[in-house]
Amino acid sequence: MPNPIIQAAVAFAFLLCAVTANAAAIATFSGAWFEIDAPADFTVRPSLPSTSADGFDSAFFASPDGNVEFYVHAPQWGGEPTDIAIDPTTESLSDEKVVTDGPITRRWYTISADDGSYSRSYLTTTDTRGPTERTVGIRYRSIEDLRANTAAYTAFRDSLRQFAD
Numbered sequence: 001m002p003n004p005i006i007q008a009a010v011a012f013a014f015l016l017c018a019v020t021a022n023a024a025a026i027a028t029f030s031g032a033w034f035e036i037d038a039p040a041d042f043t044v045r046p047s048l049p050s051t052s053a054d055g056f057d058s059a060f061f062a063s064p065d066g067n068v069e070f071y072v073h074a075p076q077w078g079g080e081p082t083d084i085a086i087d088p089t090t091e092s093l094s095d096e097k098v099v100t101d102g103p104i105t106r107r108w109y110t111i112s113a114d115d116g117s118y119s120r121s122y123l124t125t126t127d128t129r130g131p132t133e134r135t136v137g138i139r140y141r142s143i144e145d146l147r148a149n150t151a152a153y154t155a156f157r158d159s160l161r162q163f164a165d
Helices: 004-024 143-148 150-158
Strands: 026-030 034-039 043-046 058-062 068-073 091-101 104-113 119-127 132-140
Touching: 034 058, 034 068, 034 150, 068 150, 132 143, 132 150, 143 150
Parallel strands: none
Antiparallel strands: 026 034, 043 058, 058 068, 068 132, 091 104, 104 119, 119 132
């Protein structure tokens, strides 16, 4: 007859391993004024240096296969994410929606390569009370790549923690 104490210990050890494995799959990146959790196997490339502190205001996170890339721009108060500006010689704005609710404005937009090789979708949130502004986004080669990475991107987007002085 199985020992219930041993069974409980084995179940607890299995649960602990599962939680540890999930925790190990995420790496926290610290910018000048933010922290964000990204898949641990993604390669981070800091981009825009902060003008108000040591560190960076933005970063790109590339998947191992190169099919998707996450993006964050979260400066101290606000600023233009110039590292994701549309290149008018090769890209076009393909979709845009702006919603204002009191002091919060959200702008969803997608930029597509003219040759169809990729799309980039972003959400910029502006809060006039701070004032603060942040942008998160994902670049993807195909709708299948977008769908395959939606859960990881949602976790990335929702993990953003922005700081002020």
